[in-house]
Amino acid sequence: MSSSASLRTTTGILLVAPLVIYMVVLYALPVASMLLRSLNDPTWSIDRYKELMSDTVFFNTLSNTLYTAVIVTLGSLVLGYPVALALVRSKRLAPLILVVVLLPFWTSVLVRSYAWMVLLGRHGLINEALMSSGLIDRPLRILNTPLAVYIGMIHILLPYMILPIANALRQIDPSLARAASGLGSPPWKTFLQVTLPLSVPGVAAGGLLVFVLSLGFYITPAMLGGPRDITLSMLIANQVDQLNWAYAACLSTVLLATALIIIVVCRRLPGIGSAFKMSAR
Amino acid sequence: MRDTVSSTGRGASVSLAGLEKSYERVGAVNGVSLDIRSGEFLTLLGPSGSGKTTTLMMIAGFEQPTKGDIAIDGISVVAMPPHKRNIGMVFQNYALFPHLTVAENIGFPLKQRGVPKAERTKLVGEALELVHLPGYGGRYPRQLSGGQQQRVALARAIVFQPRLLLMDEPLGALDKQLRENLQLEMRRLHADLGITFIYVTHDQEEALTMSDRIAVMNDGLVAQIGSPEDLYDRPCNRFVAGFIGESNFLPATVRGMEGDIVVADCQGAVVRALCPGRPGSGAQVTLTTRPERLRFANGAHDSATVNRMSVTVTEAVFAGERCRYMLQAADGTSMVLKEPSSAAIRRRTVGEQAEIAWSVADTILV
Amino acid sequence: MRGILPKSFVGLILLFLAFPIVVVFAVSFSSANYLTFPPPALSLKWYRVYFSAENWLAPTWLSIWVAACTVVLSTFLGTLAALGLAKLPRPLKVLVSGLILSPLIVPVIVVSIGVYYAFSKYGLVGKPIALVLAHTSLAVPFVVTSVTATLAGIDPRLEQAALSLGATPRGTFFQVTLPLIQPGVIVGALFAFITSFDELIVALFLSGQGAVTLPRRMWEDLRYAIDPTIAAVSTLTIVFTAILLGTAHYLRKRAEQNRTASP
Numbered sequence: 001m002s003s004s005a006s007l008r009t010t011t012g013i014l015l016v017a018p019l020v021i022y023m024v025v026l027y028a029l030p031v032a033s034m035l036l037r038s039l040n041d042p043t044w045s046i047d048r049y050k051e052l053m054s055d056t057v058f059f060n061t062l063s064n065t066l067y068t069a070v071i072v073t074l075g076s077l078v079l080g081y082p083v084a085l086a087l088v089r090s091k092r093l094a095p096l097i098l099v100v101v102l103l104p105f106w107t108s109v110l111v112r113s114y115a116w117m118v119l120l121g122r123h124g125l126i127n128e129a130l131m132s133s134g135l136i137d138r139p140l141r142i143l144n145t146p147l148a149v150y151i152g153m154i155h156i157l158l159p160y161m162i163l164p165i166a167n168a169l170r171q172i173d174p175s176l177a178r179a180a181s182g183l184g185s186p187p188w189k190t191f192l193q194v195t196l197p198l199s200v201p202g203v204a205a206g207g208l209l210v211f212v213l214s215l216g217f218y219i220t221p222a223m224l225g226g227p228r229d230i231t232l233s234m235l236i237a238n239q240v241d242q243l244n245w246a247y248a249a250c251l252s253t254v255l256l257a258t259a260l261i262i263i264v265v266c267r268r269l270p271g272i273g274s275a276f277k278m279s280a281r
Numbered sequence: 282m283r284d285t286v287s288s289t290g291r292g293a294s295v296s297l298a299g300l301e302k303s304y305e306r307v308g309a310v311n312g313v314s315l316d317i318r319s320g321e322f323l324t325l326l327g328p329s330g331s332g333k334t335t336t337l338m339m340i341a342g343f344e345q346p347t348k349g350d351i352a353i354d355g356i357s358v359v360a361m362p363p364h365k366r367n368i369g370m371v372f373q374n375y376a377l378f379p380h381l382t383v384a385e386n387i388g389f390p391l392k393q394r395g396v397p398k399a400e401r402t403k404l405v406g407e408a409l410e411l412v413h414l415p416g417y418g419g420r421y422p423r424q425l426s427g428g429q430q431q432r433v434a435l436a437r438a439i440v441f442q443p444r445l446l447l448m449d450e451p452l453g454a455l456d457k458q459l460r461e462n463l464q465l466e467m468r469r470l471h472a473d474l475g476i477t478f479i480y481v482t483h484d485q486e487e488a489l490t491m492s493d494r495i496a497v498m499n500d501g502l503v504a505q506i507g508s509p510e511d512l513y514d515r516p517c518n519r520f521v522a523g524f525i526g527e528s529n530f531l532p533a534t535v536r537g538m539e540g541d542i543v544v545a546d547c548q549g550a551v552v553r554a555l556c557p558g559r560p561g562s563g564a565q566v567t568l569t570t571r572p573e574r575l576r577f578a579n580g581a582h583d584s585a586t587v588n589r590m591s592v593t594v595t596e597a598v599f600a601g602e603r604c605r606y607m608l609q610a611a612d613g614t615s616m617v618l619k620e621p622s623s624a625a626i627r628r629r630t631v632g633e634q635a636e637i638a639w640s641v642a643d644t645i646l647v
Numbered sequence: 648m649r650g651i652l653p654k655s656f657v658g659l660i661l662l663f664l665a666f667p668i669v670v671v672f673a674v675s676f677s678s679a680n681y682l683t684f685p686p687p688a689l690s691l692k693w694y695r696v697y698f699s700a701e702n703w704l705a706p707t708w709l710s711i712w713v714a715a716c717t718v719v720l721s722t723f724l725g726t727l728a729a730l731g732l733a734k735l736p737r738p739l740k741v742l743v744s745g746l747i748l749s750p751l752i753v754p755v756i757v758v759s760i761g762v763y764y765a766f767s768k769y770g771l772v773g774k775p776i777a778l779v780l781a782h783t784s785l786a787v788p789f790v791v792t793s794v795t796a797t798l799a800g801i802d803p804r805l806e807q808a809a810l811s812l813g814a815t816p817r818g819t820f821f822q823v824t825l826p827l828i829q830p831g832v833i834v835g836a837l838f839a840f841i842t843s844f845d846e847l848i849v850a851l852f853l854s855g856q857g858a859v860t861l862p863r864r865m866w867e868d869l870r871y872a873i874d875p876t877i878a879a880v881s882t883l884t885i886v887f888t889a890i891l892l893g894t895a896h897y898l899r900k901r902a903e904q905n906r907t908a909s910p
Contacts, residue, residue, distance in 0.1 A: 008734045015731025016743050019724040019787065023746055027784040031753070031761030079660045086657045100661045104668060106888050108845035110862050111881040114869060115667030118674060118878070125670060158664060216754025218848055223869065233756040240760050240852070252757045259752060343807050363810040364819075376808035380826045389822075390812035441813065 038249035069214035080161035088169040105159040113223040148224040161206035168202025292320035292477035293444035300349035311501035322478045326488040327498035369438035369446040377422040384418030390441040408436040522569045529616040535564040548610035550590040554644035572617040578638035675878035693879040706864035714843035717782040722836040725790030763852035773855025782843040790835035797831025830898040
């Protein structure tokens, strides 16, 4: 028995070995050695991290990144929940909804951010439409503001919210809601007392996913935001351009640690396991 | 297709010696020794978790025994990988390859053995005839019904002329009517092919209908092995008596022996029973008898061959072909009596006092 | 949805999701020289610009080439690893899959500057091979999850059946396991392709001057001139992606059909 089990394990190890070696050499070690620059440049010390404590640029960027992530997560929840509900409840429209949700999902972030530039620009569609309808007489400044960043990011991250919630809703026994309404509960009450509580795992999974992914955003804020809407990713890229490796490594460590801590803390929440399968699209 | 095999001993003999498989989960095997004869239809019967499937998987080579030996035709196969054992196997859900057609499925074992294509086509055709599915070769498994898939699985498992066929609850997923048809068909196949069948099931009726011998398994051990009649008429322990068919269990105190017959005090009556051992007088024992072997007494009986007892009828159910009565003996033990229904026999009513009688040969000490 | 969830609200959100893409489509067929919507007249001139400009076509071919190499490398390594993961005992499996799937949650900027930092020491920056090596790490999780999901749906008795019928373990793999996981492998490969083809952040650091990919070229274009050529390029990539996704969807459906063959 033990011999066949160990043969199985040996086969397994041989099969995963090429990829594990690949990922260690070409992914984990490069990232780790880069992160180490925050500690050993030029000599071993944690001074870089101490300096961060009094670094206003860093704190402003970190708070902007976190604040943006919160807004985007809440926005995605408000917009995503109804869509998830419609996706599960409406048999007829489900395929259409799925296509509308999944096509942008797989369209590159760059293309989608570009689309919002076209829409939100000074002479973009929104301004043109508002002007020609006479509601405003001078174009609104939307592009290059935080609002544009929120819109673009919500647009990109919405599917990550919709799919886990839809998954959770799908697992709710429909007879529960029927039983509740059979007992004379009005629809809104049934929703608040049955559907909503039971979909919490999906909301938690979607929320965690959107929040963690928001933290690393770079392209969208760079394209749609103003000069002051800097995220941690943008600051890191900027420091690398200036060859300020130690500082960039320090910021990368903070960004990575923030994402990992949030995941570890939330790991025990129900439905989180499925969130990571979800993130594999 | 079978003329290449010599007419005698077409089936393999299988010998399990002290077979053990320890598991942290259910289904462990704790020491099974069995000798399965060439050409025999042997059923491993038991509740789920009794170790019957584990035993089968060890014979097939998918599980490695912790201890003990498996010999096929006297040669130990424990160290032999499954693909070299040359054993046919039919799985619970048929395990047909979904990406291959019926003909490709059946041809699969022949292809592994390097049978040339023309020969393969011929043998596949013959196998399809044998399971009454000629012309189905081009279809995919998903286009067949459950019963047809089962036949294909059977054809695939015998087309390469193995000397031993293992079947793991092959009829479990089918409805009753289809199951009964296929049971008969498998018996016929067994008779035609003359190879050894080892069949696993938890369905006692299926086991009784099909098998030459049945090994009843419980808690990883063989509780009893014997022909269907043996097991039904002479269960050697309480588990077998309760698992196969319905049984009445009567607590009794041994008085003494009359040759091979034990005499015991039971519910205020003197009852005689067949007894494999020699219990001492005063021993507390359990006697068992089948409900359909009991009858309501009329007239005198020879007490040396017939047991008698006074009971009260507590429940009477008319069930078409038979009547079923619940009875209560003197000290409160309940018993069941089944009687063929007939307009000529008086139906008993609840509360009625009655005298029942049954043959000593139908009474077993377990 | 009865009352509590007005259909019009859901409709607006779906419009929000779909509209930007529709706009990109529309702008790409515009005759105007600047971004305006709706287009004054329809024209294919931006597609003509794209197909006749070497500085658009070269990055396109490079992106396709890089994505194709990424597909080969990540599909091969990822499929082997998915098969291996299924055989590993629990603690080891968690550790290994943690490493393999981590690119899904590690911010891409961190991965990008990490490989940039390491690759620049070996003079790899500006070489297509650098992009392939980095994109493979990012694409592998998609292959592994796709193959693992397909593998989990396969009845283990099919492999036992093949062995009992006399197939060697090797024969069982090539005749049974591989054909059954094939749809999952292809879906994983398509996802790997799209991952590499659309990737920008790694390319920003590793492209240098010598290996400008299509997203990188678009990014540079956006900084200087916003003309509808980029809308045409975007439209083409969206259509291309949609075709790949349609294929993936079809294959998944077929794999499910196969799986439900046994009742």
